[in-house]
Amino acid sequence: MKRFFAKKEITAILFIGILFTLSFFNWRSAYATMKEHTVSYLASAGNKWENLSSFIMDVDNTIHEQVYQKYYYIEGYGYIQELLGKKEINNFEVVKAKDGTLHYTYFTSGPNQVTSLVERMERLKKAATKVGSEVIYVMTPDKYVTGVTEFDKGIPYNYANETADNFLQELEKKEIDTIDFRKLMKEEKEFAPDSFYVSDHHWKVETAFWAFTKFVEVLEDNYGLVFPNKGEYTNLENYNQIVYEDSYIGSMGRKEGKLYSKVEDFTFIYPKFETNFYYYAQNGSRDVKAEGRFEQSLAFTSLLSGKGNIYDATNDKYFTYMNGNPGFVEVNNFNEPDAPKVLFIKDSLMVPVASFFALGCSKVYMIDPRYYSGNIEEVIDEYQFDYIFVSYTPQNLTEEFFPFYKE
Known part of the structure; x- marks a missing residue:
């Protein structure tokens, strides 16, 4: 029983460690752009509260777009879909015709x-x-x-x-x-x-x-x-x-x-x-x-x-x-x-x-x-x-x- 819980603990620690590691790399990838948005927002004229929503949107887009090694994830996802023979991607946003287009x-x-x-x-x-x-x-x-x-x-x-x-x-x-x-x-x-x-x-x-x-x-x-x-x-x-x-x-x-x-x-x-x-x-x-x-x-x-x-x-x-x-x-x-x-x-x-x-x-x-x-x-x-x-x-x-x- 102790060995069973020990494996669970090790798995949880490894999982959390991987999350923190990837979070760090993602933060490092997006840091420069987020800093630019922050400096631009702080230096902007007018009401800061009025510009806040736009600033938050810019930061959110940066976090989503500048993911560390983002395209490796995309490649892996696409390859799995190909292996499974799936003809649709992203909930039918993109589909593949019979001729491959x-x-x-x-x-x-x-x-x-x-x-x-x-x-x-x-x-x-x-x-x-x-x-x-x-x-x-x-x-x-x-x-x-x-x-x-x-x-x-x-x-x-x-x-x-x-x-x-x-x-x-x-x-x-x-x-x-x-x-x-x-x-x-x-x-x-x-x-x-x-x-x-x-x-x-x-x-x-x-x-x-x-x-x-x-x-x-x-x-x-x-x-x-x-x-x-x-x-x-x-x-x-x-x-x-x-x-x-x-x-x-x-x-x-x-x-x-x-x-x-x-x-x-x-x-x-x-x-x-x-x-x-x-x-x-x-x-x-x-x-x-x-x-x-x-x-x-x-x-x-x-x-x-x-x-x-x-x-x-x-x-x-x-x-x-x-x-x-x-x-x-x-x-x-x-x-x-x-x-x-x-x-x-x-x-x-x-x-x-x-x-x-x-x-x-x-x-x-x-x-x-x-x-x-x-x-x-x-x-x-x-x-x-x-x-x-x-x-x-x-x-x-x-x-x-x-x-x-x-x-």
């Missing part, structure tokens, strides 16, 4: 309501028309390819494509112009699983370049766009293509590790011909400026170096173009001063397309409603764009992405 999903019984979103688009069009801007909604594709993508029994389907269909139908009733890339991709057999990254919800850069060329074609044919030097700018032979093999894992892949999904190739495409841009981005209190050739201004090539952790979201190679999703972006193209001035109100799928599209524009502005603290309505009134493109994927047809013209 990962998808975001959730439980629902049907398409989302889109009435309020359509009403806001209608108000946006009316306001934009008054200042001479043409409004077009651009539907980028969901990764789920109807009739091709298959889930195992029991995996929920999110009805994102059905929501998108309803949304486009309602916009048509309101006489709001739309471009549906799902339809265009089907017509040219581009709507296929290999058009997207296996471990991410984004289309590949190669697909985005094709979408750019098709976008220009449709706008010229149907909306009177004059895109300068079209033959040069839309010809892929005039671009360098650098393939970074086994270097990329997307946002879904980062949730369970490369042992559950896989590491993929990433292709960086940029012009061979002469370009000259000025880039300005604002995200919260941080401003970023760059100037020069396409790869020096519109592309953040430091993300391609491979020096950062492959799992770190700040090293996501997809965000090589335009630095991802700043709240507000302004691009000046010095080579085409007389070309159109356009605005993209968008999510991340449109970023590489807009990067290439900037080659034929005098100015390109981009707003991501999730991170923009300004007033989108005032931007539309003040800047008087030639074209305003609102563009979200089917899963992003939610209130969060339509904060404008609520009334």
